[in-house]
Amino acid sequence: MFDQIFGNKFRRILLSSVTSLLVVGAVVGIYRHISHADALCASLDVDRVRWETVTHLLENYGGEGIVSVIGENGNRETYPIVQFSDPEEYLEFYPDCCRYYPGTLSGKPLSLTERYIDGLCGFVGISVHFHYSKNDQTVTSRPPSSMVWVVDNSYKVSEDLKGR
Known part of the structure; x- marks a missing residue:
């Protein structure tokens, strides 16, 4: 009709x-x-990104354990890690440990899915420093290693699943 x-x-x-x-x-x-x-x-506040990055480091990698270093005689030696008490202590020793890279790292951008569905904002690079105990003294001379993680819009720092 x-x-x-x-x-x-x-x-x-x-x-x-x-x-x-x-x-x-x-x-x-x-x-x-x-x-x-x-x-x-x-x-995103860059100082808070740094704080959350160090928090992630200490919660996931800064616990009890051992560190392996090359000794004076060229052999590998292992020593217990001296833990940092909190992010503030770590940042006092290493104020330039972290860098925030919004959106792109070394020419490798976040994908549209990562950015707009997963809520990722960028990358954080951190120089990882471990203090260790040798002969009852804390040693800080081990060369740092580097790690790259991602940070989202709620300041959650996590591993980069794509390993960039």
Whole structure:
């Protein structure tokens, strides 16, 4: 009956209009999500990123254990790690330990999925320093190693699953 009153042409116009509205709504929604994600990443406080990076280091790598170093005679020697009490202590010793790289590291950017679905904002590079105990004295002369992790828009630092 609808077709008899309004005709098939009206139905096509109506469906076309509804489809257009849905597409426009989806595009606007995606644009708002991307804008919001970009704004969250742009507002990250670099000092807090450093703090969270060191916290991640100490919670996951700074616990009890041993460190292996090359001794004076050229042989490997192992010593117990001296733990840092908190991120503040680590940052006092190594204030330049961490660097935040928003969006890209060495020409390797975050993917669109990582950035806009996973909420990742960038990379954090950290120079990892271990203090160890040798002959009842704390030694800090072991050369640092480096690690690269990712940070999201809620300051969560985690391993880079792609190993960049």
